[in-house]
């Protein structure tokens with residue numbers, strides 16, 4: 230009897246208890262989910278998954294490193310590379326969010342080796358209002374009007390001058406580097422190619438080699454060499470800056486980036502020579518390897534895809550025929566190269582010179598169902614989106630014709646986005662187009678030997694793409 234009477238009460242108690250436990254569990258699970266980092270694997274202690282990443286990127290097909298993790302964990306996952314736990318995004322929307330929230334939720338974060346070599350006053354390391362101001366100053370020096378009215382002329386002249394000396398077997402990558410270095414020096418300092426520019430370039434190449442080393446001079450001879458080369462580069466640039474300041478005081482005016490930096494002295498900020506030199510160093514770094522590698526890879530992709538090369542040749546021969554004896558390209562010529570722009574886009578998409586950008590979370594950031602904890606390193610992989618089958622059909626095939634159809638621009642960010650979007654994007658496009666024009670209309674070429682693409686430490690071909698060139702009028 231007692232048992233019978235107690236039964237409903239015990240049932241009620243049990244039910245209430247289960248409800249409380251269920252609710253408690255749900256709240257804790259929700260809270261846990263709210264603070265859950267993206268899933269993934271951090272690999273071995275200290276080393277993490279760095280070796281897997283490097284060995285994948287040393288092959289022609291590094292995609293499996295990302296593909297396997299995306300398949301297992303989704304497009305935002307955690308890994309551990311280059312000594313740090315890193316949240317990796319292979320998702321277009323997340324990448325855009327990260328880049329657009331620069332300075333609010335995320336800030337740029339370069340590896341120590343790069344930061345030491347570009348210098349503390351470099352644009353790449355600047356933050357806040359100074360960064361905004363200097364970024365827009367850089368943009369103003371590579372915008373449409375400046376390119377149209379000044380830079381196109383220099384680009385065209387310097388490309389032709391370099392091509393004049395081409396004969397027989399050349400290393401295309403080396404030649405392209407020489408061209409882009411000369412272009413950048415002209416744009417920054419109004420200096421024409423000479424022995425001084427070539428010596429500076431050689432020092433520069435040593436500096437860049439140091440970017441991908443452990444930043445400890447004692448352990449790494451390459452890094453030690455890079456530090457010494459940086460010293461020589463900055464000394465040479467200091468001399469130029471000092472000389473130009475003196476000339477400016479005597480009323481000599483120039484129309485280049487250095488003059489724009491001097492002129493900003495007139496506003497509220499004054500730059501000392503150290504700051505100006507670091508700024509110049511970072512611009513040389515940013516424009517040099519990127520544009521020259523894209524030039525080389527465009528030629529490689531075209532060589533491997535004869536139908537694309539044939540269509541491109543037709544486009545440029547039409548321009549040549551229209552121009553008659555006038556050799557230099559003008560703005561209208563550049564604007565009548567629609568298929569060239571398809572080739573440039575496709576090269577940028579497929580080769581991804583800057584495979585992604587590193588950022589650091591400034592606070593806990595909620596992304597999708599996860600929280601990226603404050604202080605976490607984040608890698609927004611542009612490459613993963615460009616080569617993702619969801620973003621582009623047959624994503625791993627060179628197909629310039631795809632750009633003749635309507636594509637979602639959100640999936641294509643070779644120049645990054647947000648406040649740090651590449652200020653040299655238009656300049657790079659013009660340099661690439663002018664280079665392709667003169668190459669195609671003046672030369673035939675064939676690969677001198679087998680060469681293949683690798684992606685570590687930078688995107689390049691293993692043998693610097695040796696080709697044999699022949700003047701077209703000789704062939705005809």
Ligand code: HEM
Pocket residue numbers: 337352353354364367371511512515516517519520523577582583586587643644645646648649650651652653654656657
């Ligand atoms: C094919 C050629 C190029 C590619 C693919 C490229 C790509 C990029 C990307 C992805 C970024 C964003 C980095 C980030 O968000 O942290 C960037 C930044 C930058 N680029 Fe380029 N770039 C190219 C050519 C150039 C050229 C020719 C210049 C010379 C003016 C240049 C100057 C810069 C500078 C100064 C930055 C840093 C901007 C900042 O931090 O505010 N780039 N570039």
